[in-house]
Amino acid sequence: AKTRKVLTTDINELFGPGKAIDEVLFEELEELLITSDLGIDITMEMMERIKKKSKKLSSAEELKQVLKEELIDLFPNTSTDTSTGTSDTAKEKPVTKPHVIMVVGVNGTGKTTTLGKLAMKFTSQGKKVLIAAADTFRAAAIEQVEIWADRSNSSIVRHKAGADPAAVAYDAVEASIARDIDIVLIDTAGRLHTQKNLMEELKKIKRSVNKKMPGAPHEVLMVLDATTGQNAISQATLFNQAVELTQIALTKLDGTAKGGIVAAISSTMKLPITYIGVGEKIEDLQEFDASRFVTALFD
Amino acid sequence: MFENLSDRLDSVFKKLKGHGTLNEKNIDDGLKQVRMALLEADVNYKVAKSVISDIKERALGQEVMQSLTPGQQVIKIVNDEFTRMMGSEHQGLNFDGSSLGSIMLIGLQGSGKTTTAGKLALYLRKEGRKPFLVPVDVYRPAAIDQLKKIGQQLDVPVFESTTEMKPLKICQDALLAAREQGCDTLLLDTAGRLHLDEELMAELKGIKQGINPSEILLVADAMTGQDAVNIAGSFDKALDLDGVVLTKMDGDARGGAALSIKAVTGKPLKFIGVGEKSTALEAFHPDRMASRILGMGDTLSFIEKA
Numbered sequence: 001a002k003t004r005k006v007l008t009t010d011i012n013e014l015f016g017p018g019k020a021i022d023e024v025l026f027e028e029l030e031e032l033l034i035t036s037d038l039g040i041d042i043t044m045e046m047m048e049r050i051k052k053k054s055k056k057l058s059s060a061e062e063l064k065q066v067l068k069e070e071l072i073d074l075f076p077n078t079s080t081d082t083s084t085g086t087s088d089t090a091k092e093k094p095v096t097k098p099h100v101i102m103v104v105g106v107n108g109t110g111k112t113t114t115l116g117k118l119a120m121k122f123t124s125q126g127k128k129v130l131i132a133a134a135d136t137f138r139a140a141a142i143e144q145v146e147i148w149a150d151r152s153n154s155s156i157v158r159h160k161a162g163a164d165p166a167a168v169a170y171d172a173v174e175a176s177i178a179r180d181i182d183i184v185l186i187d188t189a190g191r192l193h194t195q196k197n198l199m200e201e202l203k204k205i206k207r208s209v210n211k212k213m214p215g216a217p218h219e220v221l222m223v224l225d226a227t228t229g230q231n232a233i234s235q236a237t238l239f240n241q242a243v244e245l246t247q248i249a250l251t252k253l254d255g256t257a258k259g260g261i262v263a264a265i266s267s268t269m270k271l272p273i274t275y276i277g278v279g280e281k282i283e284d285l286q287e288f289d290a291s292r293f294v295t296a297l298f299d
Numbered sequence: 300m301f302e303n304l305s306d307r308l309d310s311v312f313k314k315l316k317g318h319g320t321l322n323e324k325n326i327d328d329g330l331k332q333v334r335m336a337l338l339e340a341d342v343n344y345k346v347a348k349s350v351i352s353d354i355k356e357r358a359l360g361q362e363v364m365q366s367l368t369p370g371q372q373v374i375k376i377v378n379d380e381f382t383r384m385m386g387s388e389h390q391g392l393n394f395d396g397s398s399l400g401s402i403m404l405i406g407l408q409g410s411g412k413t414t415t416a417g418k419l420a421l422y423l424r425k426e427g428r429k430p431f432l433v434p435v436d437v438y439r440p441a442a443i444d445q446l447k448k449i450g451q452q453l454d455v456p457v458f459e460s461t462t463e464m465k466p467l468k469i470c471q472d473a474l475l476a477a478r479e480q481g482c483d484t485l486l487l488d489t490a491g492r493l494h495l496d497e498e499l500m501a502e503l504k505g506i507k508q509g510i511n512p513s514e515i516l517l518v519a520d521a522m523t524g525q526d527a528v529n530i531a532g533s534f535d536k537a538l539d540l541d542g543v544v545l546t547k548m549d550g551d552a553r554g555g556a557a558l559s560i561k562a563v564t565g566k567p568l569k570f571i572g573v574g575e576k577s578t579a580l581e582a583f584h585p586d587r588m589a590s591r592i593l594g595m596g597d598t599l600s601f602i603e604k605a
C-alpha cells in the first residue's frame with residue numbers, strides 16, 4: 001500500500017523557485033534517473049558529476065540544466081549513418097538503389113508497426129517501397145504486414161506461412177532490383193536475443209540479402225520497446241553481435257515509460273537512436289531528438 | 300553480466316571475521332549491495348527502498364547461523380522477505396463453480412495477450428475444460444486473424460468476430476455462442492492499450508460490467524522496467540485484477556517487474572510464458588523468482604537448506 005501512491009515524482013516541485021541544492025534534492029534526482037530506466041551505472045556516474053559541479057552552482061534550476069546537458073552528451077552527435085533521407089548528412093551518402101533496411105528486435109516491440117510507419121514516410125516522399133514479409137513464423141504476421149503495405153502504398157513480397165524467411169528476403173531484393181524500387185523494408189519475426197538458433201536464422205537472412213545485392217542490407221534497425229528496462233542492453237549487445245546494428249528505433253514513448261536505457265546503449269555502443277514511436281497509427285513516428293528526449297525525462 | 304550478489308556480499312563482509320552479529324554498520328554495507336542488485340534487476344526504485352527497509356528491520360541483531368557466512372545470512376533474509384511478499388505457493392484459476400467461466404486478458408500493446416490466450420486454451424483443455432477463444436481486438440491489423448490461426452492450430456473453436464463489431468457486443472454474443480458450441484470457458488483476447496488511454500480503459504470496464512468475467516488477468520512482459528508499477532497499478536485500479544501472467548520469461552531478463560507488480564497490486568502472479576509456442580506456459584513459482592531477480596542461481600537452494 002505504501003508503494004501504491006508513489007508513482008511519479010513531480011520534477012517542477014523538485015526544481016521549484018528557491019529550491020536549495022541539498023541531499024534531499026540529490027536523492028530525488030537519483031530517483032528520477034533510476035525510474036527513467038537509465039540504469040544504475042549511468043545514474044551513479046551522473047550523480048557523481050553533478051555533485052562535483054554543484055559546488056559552483058547556487059540553485060536547483062541551474063543544477064537541472066547541468067544535468068540535462070550531461071544527459072544529452074550521452075547521445076553521440078547524429079552521425080552520417082542515420083537512415084536514408086532523414087537528415088541532411090544522409091543526402092550526401094552515395095545513393096544505393098534499392099536501399100535495403102532490415103528490421104529486427106525481440107518479440108512484440110513494434111517492429112512491424114514501425115516498418116509500416118517508415119514505409120508510409122518513404123512513399124509520401126515519392127519513393128517506391130517494397131516490403132518483405134519475412135516473418136513467416138508468428139500467426140497472421142504476413143496478414144498484418146500486408147495491411148501495412150496496403151496502408152502505405154507499398155508493394156509486398158510474401159511466401160506462405162512457415163516458409164524460409166531468408167528466401168523471402170532474397171526474393172524481395174531480387175524483385176526490387178527488377179522493379180526499380182527505392183527502398184526495401186524487411187520485416188523479421190520477433191525473437192529473443194538469447195535464442196541461438198533464431199539468431200542464426202537472422203544472420204542467414206542478412207547473408208542471403210547480401211548475396212543478391214553486395215552491400216545490402218544497408219541498414220539494420222533494431223526496434224526497442226521504451227517499456228523495457230535493463231534487459232535492453234543485453235538485447236542490443238546480442239543483436240549487434242549477430243547482425244551489426246546501424247540504428248535503433250524506440251517505440252511506445254506515448255506511454256508513461258521513459259525509455260532511458262537508450263542512453264546507455266547509445267553511449268556505450270555508439271549506436272544512433274533514429275526514430276521514436278508515439279502511437280499505433282501510421283503517422284505516429286518521429287525523428288529522435290536527444291534534447292527533446294532528455295527534456296521529457298523531466299516532465 | 301553482473302557480478303553475483305553473493306560474491307559482492309562476501310567481499311563486503313570479509314572484514315567481519317568468522318561469524319558475528321549483523322549490526323547497524325555492517326548491515327548497511329551489505330544492504331547497499333542488495334539494493335544495487337534489485338535496481339539492476341528492474342525492481343522499482345520505491346519498491347526496492349521499502350524492501351530494503353523491511354529487510355533491515357528483520358536483520359538487525361540477528362545472529363549469523365553457524366552454517367552460513369554473513370553474506371549468505373543476508374541473502375537468506377532477503378529471500379525470506381521475497382517469499383513473504385510474493386506468497387509461497389502457486390495460485391491457479393478460479394471459476395467459482397460457474398457453468399460458464401471466462402478469462403479476460405488485458406495489458407499493454409505487445410505484452411503477449413493473444414499468444415497467452417492460445418496457451419491458456421491448451422492448458423484448460425488439459426484440465427478437462429472446453430475453451431472458446433474470443434478475439435476482442437478490433438483495432439490491431441490482423442489481430443482477429445492471429446487468434447483464428449492459433450485456434451486452428453490447437454483445434455479450439457474461435458468466435459467469429461469482425462472488426463465492425465463493438466468489443467462489448469463481441470463478448471456478449473460470444474457467451475451465447477459458447478453455450479451453443481458446448482464450450483464452458485471463454486478466453487477474451489482484448490486489444491493492447493496504454494493504461495493512460497481513458498477511452499480504451501473505459502471499454503475494458505464496460506466489458507467487465509457487461510459480462511462479469513471469472514478472472515481478469517494482466518499480461519505483462521518480464522522485461523518491463525521501472526514503469527511496471529504505473530502499468531500494473533493503473534490496470535488494477537481500473538479493473539481490480541485477479542492475477543498476472545508474466546511473459547517472455549524464456550529470455551535473460553532478471554524480472555524485477557514481478558516484485559514491483561506484486562508490491563503495487565498485491566495480486567498473485569499465476570502463470571509465466573516461457574516461449575512463443577502454445578505449450579510454453581508454466582505455473583508461477585514465487586520461490587524461484589527470488590533467485591532469478593537476485594541473479595543467484597544455485598546459491599539460494601544451498602541457503603534454503605540451511
Ligand SMILES: Nc1nc2c(ncn2[C@@H]2O[C@H](COP(=O)(O)OP(=O)(O)OP(=O)(O)O)[C@@H](O)[C@H]2O)c(=O)[nH]1
Pocket residue numbers: 105106107108109110111112113114135138141188189190191223251252253254255276277278279280284408409439491493
Ligand atoms: N502505444 C504504442 N503502441 C505501439 C507502438 N508501436 C507499436 N505499437 C503496438 O505494439 C503492438 C506490437 O506491435 P508489432 O508491430 O506487431 O510488434 P512486432 O515487434 O512486429 O511484434 P512481433 O512480430 O510479434 O515480434 C501492436 O499492438 C502495435 O499497435 C507505439 O509507438 N506506441
Ligand SMILES: Nc1nc2c(ncn2[C@@H]2O[C@H](COP(=O)(O)OP(=O)(O)OP(=O)(O)O)[C@@H](O)[C@H]2O)c(=O)[nH]1
Pocket residue numbers: 107108138190192406407408409410411412413414415436439442489490491492518546547548549571572573574575579
Ligand atoms: N519468447 C517469448 N515470446 C512470447 C511470449 N509470449 C508472447 N510472445 C511473443 O510476443 C509477441 C507479441 O505477442 P502477442 O500475443 O501478439 O501480444 P499481444 O499482447 O496480443 O499484442 P497486441 O495485441 O498487439 O497488444 C509475439 O511475437 C509472440 O510470439 C513468451 O512467453 N516468450
Ligand SMILES: [Mg+2]
Pocket residue numbers: 111112113135141187188189190
Ligand atoms: Mg511483427
Ligand SMILES: [Mg+2]
Pocket residue numbers: 412413414436442488489490491
Ligand atoms: Mg493481441
